[in-house]
Amino acid sequence: MSSYILSTANRFYAGIEGSFGNATAIAAQNRFVASRVNAMQVVSPSIRRDKNGSRTCFSPGTHGFRTTAFEALSYLTSNSALGTPSCGVLFQSALGGAPQVSSGLIVGNAPDGSTVQTTKAHGLAVGSAISYAGEIRFVTAVQNATTVNVNAPFSNIPPAGAALPTAATYGVALTLPSLTIYDYWDPADAVSRIITGATVNNFELSISGGAHEFSFSGPASNLIDSVSFRGGTAGLSAFPAEPPSGQFDYSFVSGNLGQAWLGTNVAPFFTLTDVHLRIVNNLQARSGEFGSSHPLAFVPGRRQVTVDFTLVAQDDAQTTALYQIAKQRGTISALLQLGQQHGEMMAIYLPSVTPQIPSFDDSCQRLVWHFANNKAGGVIENEIFVAFV
Numbered sequence: 001m002s003s004y005i006l007s008t009a010n011r012f013y014a015g016i017e018g019s020f021g022n023a024t025a026i027a028a029q030n031r032f033v034a035s036r037v038n039a040m041q042v043v044s045p046s047i048r049r050d051k052n053g054s055r056t057c058f059s060p061g062t063h064g065f066r067t068t069a070f071e072a073l074s075y076l077t078s079n080s081a082l083g084t085p086s087c088g089v090l091f092q093s094a095l096g097g098a099p100q101v102s103s104g105l106i107v108g109n110a111p112d113g114s115t116v117q118t119t120k121a122h123g124l125a126v127g128s129a130i131s132y133a134g135e136i137r138f139v140t141a142v143q144n145a146t147t148v149n150v151n152a153p154f155s156n157i158p159p160a161g162a163a164l165p166t167a168a169t170y171g172v173a174l175t176l177p178s179l180t181i182y183d184y185w186d187p188a189d190a191v192s193r194i195i196t197g198a199t200v201n202n203f204e205l206s207i208s209g210g211a212h213e214f215s216f217s218g219p220a221s222n223l224i225d226s227v228s229f230r231g232g233t234a235g236l237s238a239f240p241a242e243p244p245s246g247q248f249d250y251s252f253v254s255g256n257l258g259q260a261w262l263g264t265n266v267a268p269f270f271t272l273t274d275v276h277l278r279i280v281n282n283l284q285a286r287s288g289e290f291g292s293s294h295p296l297a298f299v300p301g302r303r304q305v306t307v308d309f310t311l312v313a314q315d316d317a318q319t320t321a322l323y324q325i326a327k328q329r330g331t332i333s334a335l336l337q338l339g340q341q342h343g344e345m346m347a348i349y350l351p352s353v354t355p356q357i358p359s360f361d362d363s364c365q366r367l368v369w370h371f372a373n374n375k376a377g378g379v380i381e382n383e384i385f386v387a388f389v
Helices: 088-095 317-327
Strands: 010-016 036-043 066-075 100-102 105-109 115-118 129-132 135-144 147-150 167-171 179-185 193-198 202-207 212-220 222-225 258-262 272-280 284-286 297-299 304-312 332-338 346-354 359-361 368-377 385-388
Touching: 010 088, 036 179, 036 222, 066 193, 066 222, 088 167, 088 179, 088 202, 088 212, 088 385, 129 167, 135 332, 135 346, 135 385, 193 212, 258 272, 304 346
Parallel strands: none
Antiparallel strands: 010 179, 036 066, 066 212, 100 167, 105 115, 115 147, 129 135, 135 147, 167 385, 179 193, 193 222, 202 212, 202 272, 258 332, 272 304, 284 297, 304 368, 332 346, 346 368, 346 385, 359 368
16 A cells, blocks of 8 residues: 655765766765755756647647756764765765875874874875864974974874874865765655766855754756666666665764864864855856757866854954954964764864954844855865865
8 A cells, every 4th residue: 555755764875976977886885864865857848939820839848958956965973984974975076076084193293282293104285184182183284204284283282102093184176076866765666866967066064053064065967766767877777776775873963062273373262153164166067068958067167165153252362363364354274173072073174264354243142253254265276175083
């Protein structure tokens, strides 16, 4: 007997495509955490203008151009053994760079917490992340093969012989990889879907007391379903069955856990209450070309990275200095760490942010400053780095 389908009766998988629009194979490890995956496809009708002696409109053609879009909502959870999150490929499509994983590093010396020397060649570059004792820092300078400087001192200075946890760092790149996103539903005869050529145009991160939330959205090449599937679509001979269930266990990270470093201060900003980060890739579609009813590629334009943040105003030196920098149109670096436990941490590093002059909000008992639409800049593909530990 047929029945209603629960809105929670689905599972999501995603993988990087080898070629645009051709579905990539997936396995159990490709499953990712999401609260929602939306997909929509619109067929542009072919308008018939032939005169037929009446006011009746003929039915449009059935093979109009198809426009597809998607949105995936996720949040911070525990990471895999490699330090990458379950939705890591979505971050890769949003930023462009493949994750750079550092592991097996042992501290030789860290005299002041801002300079770290390892016992062997570290293989790190500017923007790479390292971690110790529940904190993530980013490399700002590479002195030599075994010594680096980081953007802020570790609260607990790593002692000689300390092992640094595995860290995975995502950086930006000129091109963006496309994704195949699978949306499987229960029961088995319900309609399941595949989104091919999905490319992230907009990424948003929201930090609040409830959860650290991620939003990925953008255009796609095609939306395939298990009911109307035809062999040869997206390089598939048949609609693929869902991979065998693997272990899919993860921990939820509360939105109030983390720390923030704004500027060259000796202490984090504990008064930060809200952060909203946006990346816009300004994709342009190669579409409308003869012989194809789907886009053939998405080309990224100029990248835009902006961040809004709110903090409770204080009369201390670092808070007033932040206002002065905004007033004088200076720049600061920003480090936002989400979570505080190994295996459940993420950090965003913006080397150069131009803060806007804050607006004063005195509607509550405490004065609050809102810094809105602060733009992150860079030189060559270095305005933002994202790391997981």
